[in-house]
Amino acid sequence: MRKPIIAGNWKMYKKFSEAKQFIEEVKGLAPDADKVDSIICAPSLFLQPLVQATEGSTLQIGAQTMHDAKEGAYTGEVSPVQLKDIGINYVILGHSERRQYFNESDVSVNKKVKAAYEHGITPIMCVGETLEQRESGATASIVENQVAAGVAGLAEEQINQLVIAYEPIWAIGTGKTATAEDANEVCGVIRKKIASLYSPEAADQVRIQYGGSVKPANIEELLGMEHIDGALVGGASLEADSFVKLLEAGLHA
């Protein structure tokens, strides 16, 4: 049985005062860490104070991106060493917004995934198809290729720790959710790809989240699916009440 992982992705939302207020409201309500992994991926600017604010809580703070180099002349970037040093254990990599607006490619995502492992940070590696790709029947091949490129060169014991987020781009922030069956089917494709690249055991361990307009009203159905082990949530992670409901759904998955 794979432990559910519910991660909020705040993207570039919230002022610091709002972020702190949210953490104060949620930190005592996150489930036991042995039952659900509960994570908020906050803007880089807020990471260190939010890590401090969650000390002693099962709510963890994650990052939304990082550079693959451990240090260097990369103005504006944050390194895996810097993240680990302040207590960050999760990082979202290859989110479709990073691929679309910041030129991230399968190759750069793969470098970042490897760098995250080198520094003891668990990657949440995002994959997903556009509407055009879905309509042309290319979803499975697109997602399989993204997965294969993203994990290239990783050892099987690293794969066991991996989190993959399947986020159909057309469902992000649009209010359109993939049906639970469709989401499960693609998550199943991902699991099968991991089995073919590594082993059935690795495929059984890897955790796969669904992301794209997840909210309290639909999370239970999604988490009830065979291949969906969690959710990566944007909009519905911004309000404390709503995020707590998502965490509770993880507890009952």
Ligand SMILES: O=C[C@H](O)COP(=O)(O)O
């Ligand atoms: O990382 C989260 C996803 O982009 C989903 O965002 P959303 O829940 O607002 O659709």
